[in-house]
Amino acid sequence: SVGASGGIFGLIGACIADIVLNWSLLFSKNVTDSKGKIKHISILIWLLLDIVFNSILGLTPFVDNFTHMGGMVYGFLCGIGTLQRLRVQFFGIKRTPWQRIRKILGRFFGLIISVIGLMVTVIVLLEGNCISPCPSCRYISCIPFPPWNDMADKWWYCDDCGGVSADARMSDSTGKFDELALNCPDDTPIVVKLSQPTDDKIWLEKQLPLFCREKCENIYTSSK
Template structure:
């Protein structure tokens, strides 16, 4: 091996090391406050929904004894036969803004596409989503700031709601899962768009793909809205290319480079290309989805096998929505 090869490789190693130091320094500049605020907002909305639900007063059976955890008073849960997730009734969730196709399409309540992501069906549902949000979202916000991560979270939740409403017409849907899958999708596209700056690529890529596949597989169980998961994931995946590219090293250290070396572009050509294509696909996808939704199109009529993406019937359960 020639000496100049050693010097060149050593220079490259130093550049990667400097970039890693830069990334760490930049991470320390961001304080995560938006994701914790989202968590507090979701918990607060659940408390409000339980207070309004008031099972002992509104239980259709007229028997307070059938409410779960009666000692909680108005915050006690619906009977497990009605809601096995320890939460409010479906009528309460509908009142507070759950996603319901009929009301969105025929009563022009498009705001439900947003409000549904702040509601949860029960304590189990809430805890699972909030733990995932804390684990994934806080780290992302520390790396990329509240504006970009907040945008991905909200738009992914919206995208998940649009796809869910297109395919599910006979049930309500609630939960932050679409937004969470959007963050997972953004993590995956961030890895791709910043591929050249990572020294260890295989391990995080494999781990992330396993997590995504497992969570999507859980979505084929009954009473789980996998269309919201898929819609949120696709939205977040595209947004990651648009919002999460990292500057190339030469741009970061341009002040320390020799005078005869200059880096004019902040991002690499492929990063610009991926971002532009993703932005076009995102705008087109959401626009077409919204037009189809408000025209009352039922996507299942045009894709008969798509129903298996959210529930696969077995000898143990059915997928009739009951």
């Protein structure tokens, strides 16, 4: 996937990290009054609504939820490890030894997990041969909609049947096409016998994706 959504979600993750790091000040009775707390809560709610909306949008084709979630996780971890916390001493609040230790551990955790995560994702990208260890995870990023409609009546699909091809066989007796040699998305050839022979090539071409979804065992180019 190519686009700015991963970077945008990275910034959202960094914003969440900033809120987590400074939570005790943002909602402190000594620092923030009731109006300030309401403002902070409203900002947090809008941030969460933005995440939910874009995640739902990511269930449509050509929008990658894995990029969204990956960007947000890395943005959060990098933010935990690199963002500067507000100094509580400025507000007259003393920091306990446990709070100092927690700050150091938080930075260490964020940086180490970020580096390990980057190494793991690079290794998976280079060694995975584009085959996912979790085929069912594809539904995190795209869901055929609406789910209650028949397969032929959905608004959009998430498979690779849109680009399949087939060779039509014409019957000598009727002069019409009665059989298709269809290549499934994973290059598996199958034979589709037409219930009603036809000589309409345009209609046959439009029906190829439906035949693919009904007859092919695997409707994806790989086990991704």
